[in-house]
Amino acid sequence: MDLVLVLVAVVALIVVATTVLKTHPFLALLLGAFLAAFGFRMPLGDIVATITGGFGGILGGIGIVIVLGTVIGVVLERSGAAVTMAEVVIRVLGQRFPTLTISVIGFIVSIPVFCDSGYVILNSLKESIARRTSTSMVAMSVALATGLFATHTLVPPTPGPIAAAGNLGLTDQLGLVILVGLLVAVVAAGVGLLWANRFTEAEPEGEGAEELTAAAEEFESFKERYGTLPGPVAALAPILVPILLICLGSVAALPAAPLGDGTPADLVRFFGEPVVALLVGLALALLLVRPGADGTRRESFRDAVTDGVTAAAPILLITGAGGAFGAVIQATEIGDYLGSNLSELGIGVLMPFLVAAALKSAQGSSTVALVTTSALVAPLLGDIGMDSDLGRVLVVMAIGAGAMTVSHANDSYFWVVTQFSRMSVAQAYRAQTAATLVMGLSAAAVTWVLSLVLV
Known part of the structure; x- marks a missing residue:
């Protein structure tokens, strides 16, 4: 529980620093990474290496x-x-x-x-x-x-969903994963579009x-x-x-x-x-x-x-700092803590959704949330009644829905969208972050209904 409180406090600090104090997101994220490392009691000798490695790692990819x-x-x-x-x-x-x-x-x-x-x-x-x-x-x-x-x-074949499918034993069923994925994604994108249309009178507030x-x-x-x-x-x-x-x-x-x-x-x-x-x-x-x-x-x-x-x-710079913050989170035990506690709730296909959503919100990377959650829940499919091929496909969908819930300050995509669109950080929270929340919830709801009907 202490780890969760530290994470919530650091994320809140980043939000306040970028919105209220008008601190540049690069500095706010970098400071957040160091504070999180100290709060999680990371060994002092590992802190700088983890932060610089996360910074370079995300920029190496994007x-x-x-x-x-x-x-x-x-x-x-x-x-x-x-x-x-x-x-x-x-x-x-x-x-x-x-x-x-x-x-x-x-x-x-x-x-x-x-x-x-x-x-x-x-x-x-x-x-x-x-x-x-x-x-x-x-x-x-x-x-x-x-x-x-x-x-x-x-x-x-986006890497996250295909890795999750592999972890859940669906390598030979990718066609089914794509078919169901397109169905659920249409709903999620439609909800995102409806949310976007709420801002048809808004103009960018950023630099x-x-x-x-x-x-x-x-x-x-x-x-x-x-x-x-x-x-x-x-x-x-x-x-x-x-x-x-x-x-x-x-x-x-x-x-x-x-x-x-x-x-x-x-x-x-x-x-x-x-x-x-x-x-x-x-x-x-x-x-x-x-x-x-x-x-x-x-x-x-x-x-x-x-x-x-x-x-x-x-x-x-902002994208790299987000990667540094995410690397600090990934280096701690908070992911295992959240996964082990949420897996005991007994709520069927919504359990993988909650695990993935917690991981996504905590460390920022959708791909990491997809890969980690799928590996974590693979041995639990029988316990939640989702061990058939179609059940496993729906678990991939639930994990994918969680992996979009939510995109905020520790997600490089959030900063790419914010900076390229000239939105202020506060405006991006209202528009982009809230959009990923309603998208994730709607995708999870569709997946849950399909699990009731088909599994």
Whole structure:
């Protein structure tokens, strides 16, 4: 119980520091990591190594992707390609319901792509559609974030759900996991979309919000300054090609090895790595760069890279600090404590949901919550009456629902969404964190009903 009280106190401190005291999230998270380490009585010799390891670990997975995605976004913005993409998507899906459009795009993209990477890749498109339709950036940001988050936690081949399925003995039943996952994810994304639509009159309150709002209100003049816009194929290639490569890489990496084990499959897996795929996207974006004052593309591309790296720097720092805080939590015994106590409640498929939700809220990573909870509850499936194939699939869904409940200060995704959307921290808690809460609860409710009917 002491561990839980320490965790609650530290999280509350981070919330107060970032919202009331206006402390930069990087410093608040870093201080929270140290206070948590002291509060959990971590050996002094392990504290710095754990914090720096967590900082570097999270950036090793998402840092380069953030930078590359940001640079691509700058190029797409300056070349007018993002405007072209918005026009194409709106022409295909319509413009009456822009939040639905961006939610559907996120829902599809996050099946093979980490939600963090997906948000970075689609951020420019989101802003272009918002400008084109004069829609609230807050509502659009939440709609995109929740669409991505739904399939990220529920549908293989995203690493978290596929690892959970493996831990629960469903390696040969991934088709069933995907089918049920899509059903539950549609409900979760729909609830997230409804929550996003509550903010259709809101505007971002964070740094840079004034410029963002002005751009949204003056879309036509914003569009006209580009002159001739890139064609749809050239404009979409820097985003669609990386997504396609990542999708193919995910397929090639499936346990069944559908593409075989030879050199062609190895190449597909290599180019399907998000970093490599985005490098390909960056090369394609280079073709869109307009000539600079010297008559060549070199200067313009250099400026775009410089501005992209500058824009990515605070996001990297905040994301890394969130990883450091999460690493301290993961290094303690609080996960085992929460799991062992919640597993004794006897509430069927809701037990894995509560375990995963507790782990997610405590340490921030949805993937860690999925993997850890599935390993923890695997021996308990018989005790909760979920040891059939379908029962195990529903347990994966329950764990996935818990793994989205909730995204807050210790979650790197929370900070990616907050920073890229220019929301203040307080506004992000009301919009993004609350959205993940209602999504998780609705997904858990659907899973519980399915367990009553089908198991």
